[in-house]
Amino acid sequence: MAYSDKVIQHTENPKNVGTLDKEDPNVGTGLVGAPACGDVMRLQIKVGDGGVIEDAKFKTFGCGSAIASSSLATEWLRGKTLDQAEAIKNSDIVEELDLPPVKIHCSVLAEDAIKSAIADYRQKQGKKQADNKA
């Protein structure tokens, strides 16, 4: 299969590979996919005081398109508010990376990973507030 230049760039030079401390209350972690399906993405965001994502990291087990989708997602997430981040659609990723139809599921997984990281962050914050009240 021929890859788009952007997919190749992201897989050769992935942006923001790494791990954030998942115990940090300001970090949200999304782990989606399954090894048996051939792709697992872990996407993490660190949210600053103004509710702006100041850092985003990923690690992905998956094909080139999955790696590129998550790498692109971390680039897009940095500097966005949570609401802006939540508005990222898989179709935006498909368009940016020129993914062929058989690779659309990679972009879906990236969108899921974003949503799941945000949900994890919100849950932690809700718990923190509840703890503070108690």
Next chain:
Amino acid sequence: MTSLKFPIFMDYHSTTPVDRRVLDEMIPYFTEKFGNAASRNHAFGWSAEEAVDQARERVAKLIGAQSEKEIVFTSGASESNNLALKGVAEFYKEKGNHIITTVIEHKAVLDTCKRLESEGFEVTYLPIEADGRVSVEKVANAITDKTILVSVMLANNEIGTVQPLAEIGKITRERGVLLHTDAVQGVGKTAFDVQAMNVDLASITAHKMYGPKGVGALYVRRQKPRVRIAAQMDGGGHERGMRSGTLNVPGIVGFGKACEIMTNEGVEEAKKLLALRERLRTRLMSELDEVHVNGSMEHRLAGNLNVSFAFVEGEAMMMAIKDVAVSSGSACTSASLEPSYVLRALGVGDELAHSSIRFGLGRFTTEAEVDYVAELVIRKVRHLRDMSPLYEMHKEGIDLTKVEWAHH
């Protein structure tokens, strides 16, 4: 130090380049000696026929056939497999309607069996054991008084495992059942002899043995027992009525030469390949952890190494080593999004199937290439594992089989 040429080809199970010696013999048959081998009345036809006869003898010799008359030329092994299975099924349908095969056969066998099932035949698909070989006992137990044919490949195209064909042949002969083998990957590369192994029909193809694409043969035994097949291509009655169509003379000439080279050099070549394969394997396995060989090491083609680099997806791996042509059982490399059915049948688990890489070494593989590929693969596996959440979890001591994954 020899300089390397890129890309490096390590996918010799998919196809092979035509050997220069093969090409040289073929060339005159495109131009001066272009005759139709069926033209009985002039010199052009005679020289074509003579060349075809010589090729037939060379093919027969390689596989231990008793007579060159047992060789039917085809367009390749897909056709040979179709002709063998459908031809036997049609001819012997009064005798029985049961066929036995294995789950790891090539699609040209499996899909032919599917079609025969839709026409009322019954097919038993035997599983393979953990070493990638079919159990001889299971073959024996599957035979009923309705069984007309057993079809088991000589060597598998993905994992390179060599099947216990001689033992199976003993049983099928005893029980009066025909034995067909798809010998494509093994012929010339591992011991194969239709007499010694009691094989009744065998499919082979030129392009896996340094001959041209689009030409192959079906061996059809003529004595003890005399095997009959119903033709699947009607027409001028070529190839003793078993396969009509004007013969691909240059292709057949090349096929014959390729067989002759294999007869003379195959054993030596396999020794060389085994040394290179082991060099590659030991380097990879000494430098990297969690490398799993798929299939038996003992009963395996010398040029085959099928390994899973756990926690690294196969297609990403292939992209990372794009200067090296290999193949993977990962779903991402197929249209179906299913990992390889052969690896599944082996029971390695979908995770490892997705992580598999098949290295196929062949006649023109050099030590310098092996060393380059080993070094590159080691570097890239480490790089991709640094990127893999699974490797990180594994290193933290998390049992990945106990994690609740969201299957999609």
